Amino acid sequence: MSTSPYPLGLRLDGRRVVVVGGGAVATRRVPALLDAGADVLLVAPELTPALRAHVNADRLRWAPRRFTPEDLDGAWLVQVAIDDPAAAESVSVAAAGRRIFCVRADDRTAATAWTPAVTRHGPVTVAVLGGGDPRRAMTVRDAIRDLLAARLVPEGAARTRGATEATGTTEATRGRRSGRVALVGAGPGDPELITVKGWRLLTEADVVVADRLVPGLLLDELRPDVELVDASKIPYGPSRAQEEINQILVDRALAGAFVVRLKGGDPYVFGRGGEELLACAEAGVPVTVVPGVTSSIAAPAAAGIPVTHRGVAHEFTVVSGHLAPDSPASLVRWDALAGLRGTLVILMGLKNLAAITETLIAHGRPPGTLAAVVQEATTGAQRVLRSTLGTVAADLVAAELRPPAVVVVGDVVEALGR
Numbered sequence: 001m002s003t004s005p006y007p008l009g010l011r012l013d014g015r016r017v018v019v020v021g022g023g024a025v026a027t028r029r030v031p032a033l034l035d036a037g038a039d040v041l042l043v044a045p046e047l048t049p050a051l052r053a054h055v056n057a058d059r060l061r062w063a064p065r066r067f068t069p070e071d072l073d074g075a076w077l078v079q080v081a082i083d084d085p086a087a088a089e090s091v092s093v094a095a096a097g098r099r100i101f102c103v104r105a106d107d108r109t110a111a112t113a114w115t116p117a118v119t120r121h122g123p124v125t126v127a128v129l130g131g132g133d134p135r136r137a138m139t140v141r142d143a144i145r146d147l148l149a150a151r152l153v154p155e156g157a158a159r160t161r162g163a164t165e166a167t168g169t170t171e172a173t174r175g176r177r178s179g180r181v182a183l184v185g186a187g188p189g190d191p192e193l194i195t196v197k198g199w200r201l202l203t204e205a206d207v208v209v210a211d212r213l214v215p216g217l218l219l220d221e222l223r224p225d226v227e228l229v230d231a232s233k234i235p236y237g238p239s240r241a242q243e244e245i246n247q248i249l250v251d252r253a254l255a256g257a258f259v260v261r262l263k264g265g266d267p268y269v270f271g272r273g274g275e276e277l278l279a280c281a282e283a284g285v286p287v288t289v290v291p292g293v294t295s296s297i298a299a300p301a302a303a304g305i306p307v308t309h310r311g312v313a314h315e316f317t318v319v320s321g322h323l324a325p326d327s328p329a330s331l332v333r334w335d336a337l338a339g340l341r342g343t344l345v346i347l348m349g350l351k352n353l354a355a356i357t358e359t360l361i362a363h364g365r366p367p368g369t370l371a372a373v374v375q376e377a378t379t380g381a382q383r384v385l386r387s388t389l390g391t392v393a394a395d396l397v398a399a400e401l402r403p404p405a406v407v408v409v410g411d412v413v414e415a416l417g418r
């Protein structure tokens, strides 16, 4: 008798899958079935709160009782997630009688199908079977996932792209034929703070248009054939430079390239991502937006400051300080912000900090309110200054802090201690 399993990728969209059991194992198995579009029937007298949430959201049907063989009528697959061997065996018998594959959490040797350990990377699914030993499968799966995460992907991704071009199924392939843009948030500075999706798209890019504040290490690891456009080196003033960037994105995409526009933090937090999206849309270029970890939350966090904390702050407001409070072009109601009790996070505010703090104090925020400045957060050059609203502007000059930095105002500055 052969012990070799025959691997398959089941396409479960709209197909009935029965899950017997409502405990921890079922809780772990059900999300992937739902993700595959399966029509899940859950048979169990009791459910965990997580499974009940799926029921309440109408994502699956629940039969609140013990299993009966008729539950398998119309099913393509059954997952047994109970630890009562006799009850599990009765499911196996009913499944075998109907020629339905049966996964057994309690006894893999009694199962007619095994679930692999899985790691997903965009369109690629890696599924590992460990010869009946789930621990071995997980160890191998983790090693593969680490390899992919350890950025050995670029060359592999390039090869995969070539290999799959004929099928026309990968995002990169689509990019090849028709061109498109991804606006990707690179996170605040630590290269590990880019999202998994952002990193994957970066490895698939033909052209990368990068901001000044994106982590250099991410760029260091691009494939040699990738065209890297340093957006911070584009001449002209800020608005002409932005037009120029928009044009580069559109031109390269219309020429068939997959362009990643890599931006510091999140593309839509003072990142002009919206303008770039509109420029692409106007030119008929498809755009994907991948949110990033914004410095407005990450920089305080990196300094040990939560932007909210129970009993301390029930709100946080993120504001740009690039214009002085008395500038006619400013859209910020600093007088109103002074009346808030919660956390104020100011980006691009160092130059105008004296005027900003004076305005906040003049409109009622106490000068003794705690404040902090976090420079180059999440990088090896991170510096943190703790102060008060009344003195922070002078203190940062004395400490010679410089941009990029985030200013945090509010009691959260000491919520976790100094």
Ligand SMILES: C[S@@+](CC[C@H](N)C(=O)[O-])C[C@H]1O[C@@H](n2cnc3c(N)ncnc32)[C@H](O)[C@@H]1O
Residues within 6 Å of the ligand: 188, 189, 213, 263, 264, 265, 266, 267, 268, 269, 270, 271, 293, 294, 295, 296, 299, 346, 347, 348, 349, 374, 375, 376, 377, 378, 379, 403, 404, 405, 406
């Ligand atoms: C043009 S805004 C872009 C913000 C970005 N889109 C985000 O979500 O973080 C640039 C400002 O973000 C803040 N900033 C970005 N990265 C930072 C970092 N690593 N540490 C401190 N502040 C940072 C600074 O206030 C800087 O002047």
